[in-house]
Amino acid sequence: MTRSRIVEAALVLAAAGAAACISFDIRRFPDPQDLVASFLFCKEVESADDLIRPAGETSEFAAADGRVISFASVRNVVKTIRLRWKWYDAAKTLVRDTGDIEVNAEAKNLEVVTAYDVLPLDPKKVGPGSWTTLLFIDGRLAARKSFTLSGGGDNSPRGSGT
């Protein structure tokens, strides 16, 4: 009986003594502003209420597809933001730069903003390999993703050969 009391008391003391390490500053899960909720490639976009949504999500394209769509959704937008896409081909050369595009000009408090950019594919001009697309928000790199392009001309320095 005495022993069990001692053990019990020791446990309570251990808990109480170390209780200083427990914090009562419990915070909700962070949900920062201008969060890139999704950044992906697709073949089509569809309208859904006031927003757009991607259709045919993929990371593999053929030059014959004619275009690649880069879709982005940004969450918790409370002010005007500038979006910008940069596209790099397999040789790591910039092939398309949208420049800054102003979004939410009225500075509304928006739960989510959806936007997309289209890269036209000319089978005679584009080369196969891994392409890279970047999304900038207010001038800072916010997302990067790659897709694979097949078909098209070989624009490597060696050329296509015969």
Added chain:
Amino acid sequence: MKGRTLALTGWVAAGVLLAAAPARPAEKRLFVFQGETLVYSYDHNQIYGEKVAFEVLGYKVTAAYFKGDILSRQVLAYGNVTLTKDAEKIEVDELVLSLESMTGTLVRYGPTIETSPLSAGAAGTEGKPEAGPAAVPAAVPAGVFDGINLDKIKKSFLSFSARTISLTESFEVQGTGVTMYLEGIESMGFKRFRLSDGVGPRRNGFAVNRIWYNKTQGLIGRASYSIEKPNKVASLTQLNYEERSFLKNNHGIERQVDLLSSTTLTFSETLRMGFTGNYNSSSQWNVQTWVGKTWSPAFTTQFDFSYNKPVSFRGEAWLGLQSQLSAGPWGNLAVQGRYELRNQAVAGLNYGVSFLNHFSLSLQSYYSRVKIGDSRDFAEIFTGGLNLAYSSRLFNLGTDYFLNYDLFGGQVLSQPQLRIGLNPIVFYGGLLSFSLNNIALYSHIGREGLAERSFSDNAVLSLAIQPVELFKDLRLNLNLALEQFVEREGRNFTTGGIVFNAVRKIGEGFSVEAYYSLSSRRRTRGWLIEGTTSQDLSLVARAAVGDAVNSWVSVSYDAKNAQLRQSFADLSFKVVRNWSLHAILNYDFFLKKLNNIDLYIVREAGRLQFRLIWRSLSRQFLVEFVPR
């Protein structure tokens, strides 16, 4: 009530103590990441951050975004990345760091993608990124970071947000100003918390590994002390303690202590020495010391001395020698011998060699002389075995000889064996497959001038048909087997069987399978023929739809007695998020009773699985965390 209070107190104490004391205080912190947003997923061992700051290779780094994958030891800082050291300031779009090699790559997205290495001295040749398209793929491992984002971490079973997150030398993750989230719901806050164990080697020092309570084992404590100096000393001592005296229904011992210690000293590449010692509070203990010498890469020897004190018996002191010789084409030889100070001894010899491409020979011999309990008598046994085998593309042939000589009881068992097998032969372009195996065994047992002999021969013939697509979505499979067993005493058995299997697909992810098996076993002894025939029929329905459903149900039917026998079901459904429901059921049609139900609620959580289990047979409810 008292038990409940204790349990609760135990849980709180355990949690608090683990939180309060980092397990390896001696470990140096490699990185300290600070951020306005900083979250960590225990499930995936990944970090995501925004507006972060940290130091690396002497540079102070700030970045808009941060991702870390602790498993692959890679971190990525991106978005207005600034590195400053004294007057030097570098601005890039990305910084990729390998934590293991402590190397970094700077990336800038201009007219081309420019990369340069980051070193302690300078970034690139002139402190600015260089154009280098060819170097990009290795420097930017996109795949590692693509899957890391805030939403994925929020959807983890166990996640944390913190003011700072630090990584130690063994990649243990620690946090300060921590809030813990269970399924994304805030549950508890800590000033300092060890978020995840490291996976690197254990470092020097004392560690409290676990303090826990459960209602069957009571209060459990695990602590360890380790010393490690590379290529010199490796030592680990573990203390395990269990206190059960306060348990209401404890009928066993009140407490148990285990102390386990192992130390290895390395004197040179060829000479090592070790000590081990184990103690259990039930008064059993053992110690051992050994010296290992590598004479050449092919020849090693180990000497050892050990003392073992079992419960209720006298202790034993053994001296031992083991040696191994690899003689290349001449084979491998291993010898071992141990002697006990009260005249007990064991010795063994193993030799194996392969020759002429198709032959292999192995030889084993053992001798043991050990005391029978605490009496003055010794059991003395000699065993030997010889195996010679030949294998070719068409057939394989093996001969074995086994000898067991009980020197104390005066009994000798001698057993030669001959095995021959015809490797499967295929006909009709692989449609039919035929194989034949035969084992002949002779036994001779001699004792006090009396001899007992027996002989048996077992031949197995099998014929299998490859699966045949009869119609679209219907596949058939057939196997035939015939076995003849002959004994010297005239007891002969003939066994034959056929297994028929048909599979029909009835839609995407759904199929029905039917099994029919017929087997007959006949025994002939003189004019008497007796035997049994059995038939089994079963149906199985399967459903596998993505990862949402993966289930099967089977029903077996006794064709001889025309009645249903048993039904088994294994049902697995994804419910919500990463939670799934899994049930295993068994129904007996004869007894008209549900024999068993096991119910699982499973949460897949990256590197661990959380399971709530109910077992009807043992009436147990279990909560398990299973590492993946």
